[in-house]
Amino acid sequence: MxxxxxxAIPAPPRGFxxxxxxxxxxxxxxxxxxxxxxxxxxxxxxEPPMVxxxxxxxxxxxxxxxxxxDRDGDLVVLRPDITTAVARLxxxxxxxxxxxxxxxxxAPVFREQPAMLGAERExxxxxxxLVGPSGPLADAEVLxxxxxxxxxxxxxxxxxxxxxxxxxxxxxxDLTVDAREVVFADLRRGDRVGAFTHARGAxxxxxxxxxxxxxxAARGRDIESVxxxxxxxxxxxxxxxxxxHQGEPLWGVPNLSLMPELPYYTGVVFEALHPESGFPIATxxxxxxxxxxxGAPRPATGFAINVPRLHLALFASGWRxxxxxxxxxxxxxxxxxxxxxxxxxxxxxxVAVAIGAVAEPAGVTVVSGEAIDGERLRLQGGRVVAxxxxxxxxx
Amino acid sequence: xxxxxxxxxxxxLLNDALAALxxxxxxxxxxxxxxQLVVRSGDVEYLLARPSDTATYVERGAADLGIVGKDVLxxxxxxxxxxxxxxxxxxxxxxxxPKDALERSLDEYRHLGSLEVATKYPRVAEEHFRHxxxxxxxxxxxxSAEVAPQVGLxxxxxxxxxTGATLAANGLAVVEEIAASTARLVxxxxxxxxxxxxxxxxxxxxxxWAECR
Numbered sequence: 294m295x296x297x298x299x300x301a302i303p304a305p306p307r308g309f310x311x312x313x314x315x316x317x318x319x320x321x322x323x324x325x326x327x328x329x330x331x332x333x334x335x336x337x338x339x340e341p342p343m344v345x346x347x348x349x350x351x352x353x354x355x356x357x358x359x360x361x362x363d364r365d366g367d368l369v370v371l372r373p374d375i376t377t378a379v380a381r382l383x384x385x386x387x388x389x390x391x392x393x394x395x396x397x398x399x400a401p402v403f404r405e406q407p408a409m410l411g412a413e414r415e416x417x418x419x420x421x422x423l424v425g426p427s428g429p430l431a432d433a434e435v436l437x438x439x440x441x442x443x444x445x446x447x448x449x450x451x452x453x454x455x456x457x458x459x460x461x462x463x464x465x466x467d468l469t470v471d472a473r474e475v476v477f478a479d480l481r482r483g484d485r486v487g488a489f490t491h492a493r494g495a496x497x498x499x500x501x502x503x504x505x506x507x508x509x510a511a512r513g514r515d516i517e518s519v520x521x522x523x524x525x526x527x528x529x530x531x532x533x534x535x536x537x538h539q540g541e542p543l544w545g546v547p548n549l550s551l552m553p554e555l556p557y558y559t560g561v562v563f564e565a566l567h568p569e570s571g572f573p574i575a576t577x578x579x580x581x582x583x584x585x586x587x588g589a590p591r592p593a594t595g596f597a598i599n600v601p602r603l604h605l606a607l608f609a610s611g612w613r614x615x616x617x618x619x620x621x622x623x624x625x626x627x628x629x630x631x632x633x634x635x636x637x638x639x640x641x642x643x644v645a646v647a648i649g650a651v652a653e654p655a656g657v658t659v660v661s662g663e664a665i666d667g668e669r670l671r672l673q674g675g676r677v678v679a680x681x682x683x684x685x686x687x688x
Numbered sequence: 689x690x691x692x693x694x695x696x697x698x699x700x701l702l703n704d705a706l707a708a709l710x711x712x713x714x715x716x717x718x719x720x721x722x723x724q725l726v727v728r729s730g731d732v733e734y735l736l737a738r739p740s741d742t743a744t745y746v747e748r749g750a751a752d753l754g755i756v757g758k759d760v761l762x763x764x765x766x767x768x769x770x771x772x773x774x775x776x777x778x779x780x781x782x783x784x785x786p787k788d789a790l791e792r793s794l795d796e797y798r799h800l801g802s803l804e805v806a807t808k809y810p811r812v813a814e815e816h817f818r819h820x821x822x823x824x825x826x827x828x829x830x831x832s833a834e835v836a837p838q839v840g841l842x843x844x845x846x847x848x849x850x851t852g853a854t855l856a857a858n859g860l861a862v863v864e865e866i867a868a869s870t871a872r873l874v875x876x877x878x879x880x881x882x883x884x885x886x887x888x889x890x891x892x893x894x895x896x897w898a899e900c901r
Contacts, residue, residue, distance in 0.1 A: 407765075454881050483769045486758075486872060490773075510891075512884050548881055554767070566878045568689060571749015573878060 308406055308414030314655035316604075320417070322614035323446055323604060324399050327419045330442040334434065336397035336421050341378035343401075344369045350586045352377050352555050359403045359414065371403035376583070376595060379422045384587035387424070393431075394424040399600075413601065420577070420597035424584070427592035429526060432561045432579060433533035436545065439575055439596045441538045443565060446603065447612045451574070453544060454512075455531055455563045456551025458578070460523040464505040468495050480552045485509065512548040519549065523560075530561050557583040563596070569609040574602045616658070618644075619687050622651045623670065624663040632664035635680060642684035660687070692732050692886050695751035697739035697760065701871050704776040705755040712893035731886070740764055743874070752879035753887065758869035759848050763809045769880055772873035772895045779850045781812055781866035786837045787859050793843045797822075803843045806836030813846035816866045834858040 305311065312320065328338070347360050347368040359371040372378055375398045387394055399419040406412035419442075423435050436455065443451050461480070465473045472495035479488035489502055497505075511519050516527070531545040538544075553562050553576060562578030577596025584591045621639060623646050625632035636646045651659050662670040662678070671677050678686075696705050696719070709716045719727045719734045727734045735751050739760045745751040747766040754768075757777055761770065783805075785793055797803050806827045807813045817824045824844075829836065833845040834854055844863065849855055855862065873894050880887055 452882055483767060483877060486770050486773045510888060512881065546881075550881065564878075564881070566882050568882060571747075571876055571878055 306414075308412060310413070314653050318617070318655050318657075319608075319614050320600065320604060323600065323607070324419070326446045327442050327598070328397065328399060330438065330445045331397035331421055333441075334395070334421075334438045336395040336438075339379065339382070339396040339398055340400065341372065341375060341382055341398075343372060345372050345378060345381070346370070349381060350377060350583075352557065353404065357405050359405050373404050374402050374597065375400060375418055375420065376422060376580070376597065379424075379595075380583045380593070381587050383422075383424050383591070383593075384584055384589035388589045390425070393426045395421065396424070397421045417600035418597045419600055420575075420595055422593060422595035424591055424593045427579075427581070429529045429533055431592075432530045432594055433537055435577060435594045435596060436530060436534040436561075436563055437537035439563070439565060439577060439598075440534070440540050440544055442598070443575070443603070444538075444540055446607060448567065448574075448603065448607055449610065450568060451606075452546060452566045453563060454546050454548040454551055454566060455527065455561065456548050456578075457523045457527045457561050458552070458558045459560050460519075460521050460527065460549055461509065461552060463521050463523065464501075464508055465492060465497070467501065468492065468497060472496075477556075480509075481554055481556065483552075508549050510550060512550060513546055516547045516549060524549075527561060553578065555580075557586075561594075565598075567606040569606045570602050572599070572602060574599060574606055614656075617656075619658045619660055620645045620647055620651065620654065621683070621687075622659050622661040623648050624661065625649070626664045626666075628666075631667045634667040635664045635670060638667070638680050639684060642681065644684050644687055690733070691728065692753070692883065693735055693751040694732050695735045695737055695742045695745045695754035695756075697742045697754070697756045698736050699739055701739070701755065701757060701777045702736075705774075705871065708755070708774060708776070708894060708897055711897050712890070714890075743768065746874050746876050749876045749878060752876050752883060753890070754874045755871055756874060758867075758872050759809075759812075761872065761874070762867065762869070763811050765811060767877075769875045769877050770872050771875055771880075771891050772898055774871040774873060774894065774898045775901050777871040778868070779848050779870075780868050781809065781816075781846065782849055782855075783816070783844055783846055783863040783866065784834070784849075784855050784860040785844045785863050787861045789837070789843075790861065790863065796843065804841075805844045805846055806833045806842035807846040808833055809846055809848070812866060816846070834860060 347370040351358065353373045358373055360368055363369050379396055383394060399417065401415050402418045403415050406414055421435065421438060423431055440453055465476055475491050476488045479491060492502060508519050508521060516524055527547055531547060534545055551562055551564060557580045558578045559581045560579035564573040565575040567574050575596050575598040579594040581592045584593055621644055623632060623636055625648065632648065636648055639646045662672040664670050669677055669679050696702060706716050706719060714732060715729045718729055725736045737745060739756055742754045742756040743760055743764040743766040746754040747768050759779060759781060793803065802823045802825055804827055805813055805824045806829050808829060810826045810828045813826055827842050833847050835858060836842040836845055838858065875887060
């Protein structure tokens with residue numbers, strides 16, 4: 294660390310940060326791998342605006358949104374996710390479309406966070422939405438695409454856990470609608486103690502509670518003994534997904550403990566977990582209710598990858614982006630025109646050239662040399678090399 | 689992979705928590721609440737932390753499991769899996785007011801439209817009064833909220849009580865109960881999924897132990 298600047302320059306606001314070139318280069322490598330995967334499954338890119346109207350449907354409570362008044366006096370919100378924007382956009386622009394819409398994105402989202410938690414208020418999300426088709430093959434497609442995207446980025450040791458909100462819902466079928474909503478709100482918060490206390494209070498019997506408790510703990514082989522409608526569908530989705538993406542053997546773990554925080558999920562849901570991350574790297578699933586909130590009900594499923602978490606997990610497991618071509622730092626000699634000509638010539642041969650010293654190589658190998666004339670340069674160490682020979686050596 | 693990490697809240701819950709863990713067959717003999725805060729014993733690493741930090745450790749996955757009071761979970765808002773009610777460490781969040789001045793403060797509320805409430809638990813207090821539709825000013829204190837009404841810092845308090853003796857000693861009476869609290873077994877959701885084989889037996893044994901109490 295060097296000496297601090299003489300006058301203090303304020304850092305960016307809490308929860309926002311500069312992404313410096315080395316990291317930015319890594320993120321671009323991740324973005325390329327993800328978008329290649331999305332393209333291979335027929336997904337096309339989409340870019341909704343950064344700002345939405347605050348009275349629009351939202352997945353998060355008001356205090357998790359970054360809202361402000363614009364000059365027209367309208368309350369607007371920095372988008373907290375992309376899925377909601379896609380739902381709005383599909384309802385507006387594609388309400389007559391009958392086929393399958395396959396949409397992909399890689400974009401920053403904004404969420405208000407309490408102070409002192411070290412939490413980011415802006416981060417990149419990458420994901421896809423499949424609008425239109427329902428049924429196991431559609432669920433399997435999105436699940437397989439998540440597995441494939443992560444593995445194409447180079448992430449190993451991911452566990453993809455697959456659950457089913459419909460199965461969990463059926464466990465509480467005997468409760469009244471109101472009681473069931475209370476129990477579900479508890480479950481979404483992770484409060485199993487509260488959920489079962491409320492269920493018992495609403496008249497659920499001991500046997501039914503014991504059964505629900507067992508189902509909510511079922512993972513892997515355990516689910517074979519679970520006899521609730523929807524379990525067969527869950528297993529079929531996983532089997533189809535394994536056909537679509539040949540990952541590690543038996544990837545995709547059935548897990549009925551999965552209960553996403555957001556209320557709009559209706560069917561198969563999933564999370565990508567990694568031992569290096571205390572939080573899921575990606576979450577997704579079927580959300581048939583969200584488009585209905587915009588007045589155009591249609592089945593939909595998708596996932597969102599939390600890019601910083603993916604990056605951290607990759608980094609912690611030793612991943613580095615593939616090497617970029619070497620950069621030549623060309624120090625001009627006495628005649629700047631000769632140096633300019635030499636740079637142009639090197640670049641025409643496919644060599645990256647920066648004129649002068651390089652302060653931030655961002656992890657790229659730098660070869661430094663001084664221009665002798667329009668043809669030759671003297672590398673550090675004294676070796677004189679012709680332009681064409683250097684291009685060949687670096688190719 | 690690192691050993692399973694179990695965070696335990698220091699303070700009033702610790703002895704009961706250790707007794708529970710002993711009862712289900714874990715060796716906690718070297719966890720004594722002394723200076724050593726991270727203790728490895730067999731396949732489990734124990735981490736002693738302040739109660740509110742316990743929730744933070746588990747939420748962020750720095751610890752896989754924890755034993756912590758529901759009161760702490762309510763105030764922290766941490767997102768984690770609450771799996772077992774361990775039934776010890778019972779206490780209640782209550783709203784309390786000076787015994788002789790309840791009518792007067794209600795009158796004042798009708799008159800001025802707002803009450804001042806001193807508390808160590810601003811999140812719980814704020815949510816409770818928002819839910820009840822009562823306008824209050826929360827005054828956050830770091831300790832001993834029960835003296836606030838006596839010295840004119842606030843009209844009412846929101847505090848955690850076990851027996852109510854402290855309230856009575858300070859001339860306060862319970863206006864209403866907000867929520868009951870006991871110790872909970874909490875688990876980081878990702879760890880619960882990824883390390884189910886190690887965690888599930890502990891959950892089961894602790895649930896059985898709690899039920900038999």
